[in-house]
Amino acid sequence: MPRASVLRANGKRFPCQWQAFSVLGHSVAIDEVQRAGNDVVLAVKSLVDRRQDRGQFILAGSTRFLSVPRLSESLAGRAEVLDLWTLSQGELCGVRESFLDTLISRPDQLPLQRCEQIGRDQLFARVVRGGYPELVDAPPASAARWYRSYVRTVVERDVIEASAITQAEELPTLLRLIAANSSGELVKTRLAGDARMGADRVDRYVGLLELVGLVVRIRAWTPSMTSREKRHSKVVITDTGLACGLLGRNVEGLGSPMSPLTGPMLESFVAMELIKQRGWSEHQPTIRHWRDRNGAEVDLIVEDDSGRIAGIEVKASSTVSTTDVRHLRRLRDKLGDRFTAGVVLHLGERVVPLGERLWGLPVSACWAD
Numbered sequence: 001m002p003r004a005s006v007l008r009a010n011g012k013r014f015p016c017q018w019q020a021f022s023v024l025g026h027s028v029a030i031d032e033v034q035r036a037g038n039d040v041v042l043a044v045k046s047l048v049d050r051r052q053d054r055g056q057f058i059l060a061g062s063t064r065f066l067s068v069p070r071l072s073e074s075l076a077g078r079a080e081v082l083d084l085w086t087l088s089q090g091e092l093c094g095v096r097e098s099f100l101d102t103l104i105s106r107p108d109q110l111p112l113q114r115c116e117q118i119g120r121d122q123l124f125a126r127v128v129r130g131g132y133p134e135l136v137d138a139p140p141a142s143a144a145r146w147y148r149s150y151v152r153t154v155v156e157r158d159v160i161e162a163s164a165i166t167q168a169e170e171l172p173t174l175l176r177l178i179a180a181n182s183s184g185e186l187v188k189t190r191l192a193g194d195a196r197m198g199a200d201r202v203d204r205y206v207g208l209l210e211l212v213g214l215v216v217r218i219r220a221w222t223p224s225m226t227s228r229e230k231r232h233s234k235v236v237i238t239d240t241g242l243a244c245g246l247l248g249r250n251v252e253g254l255g256s257p258m259s260p261l262t263g264p265m266l267e268s269f270v271a272m273e274l275i276k277q278r279g280w281s282e283h284q285p286t287i288r289h290w291r292d293r294n295g296a297e298v299d300l301i302v303e304d305d306s307g308r309i310a311g312i313e314v315k316a317s318s319t320v321s322t323t324d325v326r327h328l329r330r331l332r333d334k335l336g337d338r339f340t341a342g343v344v345l346h347l348g349e350r351v352v353p354l355g356e357r358l359w360g361l362p363v364s365a366c367w368a369d
Helices: 018-023 038-050 089-093 099-105 107-112 120-129 140-162 171-180 188-195 199-211 240-247 251-255 262-278 322-338 363-367
Strands: 004-009 012-017 028-030 057-059 215-218 234-237 286-291 297-303 309-314 339-346 352-355 358-362
Touching: 038 057, 089 363, 099 107, 099 262, 099 297, 099 309, 099 339, 099 363, 107 339, 107 358, 120 240, 120 251, 120 262, 140 171, 140 199, 140 240, 171 188, 171 199, 171 234, 171 240, 188 199, 199 215, 215 262, 215 286, 234 240, 234 262, 240 262, 251 262, 262 286, 262 297, 262 309, 262 363, 297 322, 309 322, 322 339, 322 352, 322 358, 339 363, 358 363
Parallel strands: 028 057, 309 339, 339 358
Antiparallel strands: 004 012, 215 234, 286 297, 297 309, 352 358
């Protein structure tokens, strides 16, 4: 390993002696570490192996840089990996959300939460705005230009740097197709046909979009390893503001009851709010979806390490009835005591009891106080 390396941070390039890290006596933060290359990661590994103190380094980057194939070291067993998503609704409102943990360990508290009173147009304004800090107060026209520039920058810089490909012109098209099928199952042959590229390339490109944090897969849940439920993953754009920007949808276009994107985009919005909450959840549950061979399906399945399970349906309507929990009821009866709660998140403002351990709740329950 060389005695000196080059550290790239925030697009700037400057020399650094890796030995100096060991004498600073406090945490060292390195931003955009994926641009520093293998030498810096190896230097960090060497220093962490010499001294077992926690928190010696904070390595931040715009990609899941430790998964990049060209790195010879993943820091496995030496690093904790945290995904930093765009701002959650609780972060924007000044509330520390605990909806995910309440679902699992305190389900009787669900109907007692104080939910923000928010109308349909206000909610879809949040969906369209998304959570990028740069756009919290930006006008819509500026946001649309920012999203186009952002995608271009990520594709031209981060994707190419993190992979062996030299050109990635097809990635924005693929990203728009994923946005148009938001919260839909990832059927690679169908997506390949729409994108006019091979299924193998689609699989690789979706992996690259995951690597740079633009999409996330929600895996299929099954009651057991031998069950016959369908097992396609769902794929969502990690920020609904970005998805709407890619598709050219504003509040009026998305909030219309006739829009085919309304339901899927609302489901993506909820899914990402829960994925963000998982970062500080006490139980760190997995978030998946369920669809069985007979057509029963639940939008989101939350399961902790002890096997406790909650189900969530998302409905783009202000009313909810017992018909909307038929698949949750089926799941409850199938799982028995393992099933903690079933919730239908809707656009209304009322809490609606829908049966044993089943409720209809406003979408804003996700970031309730």
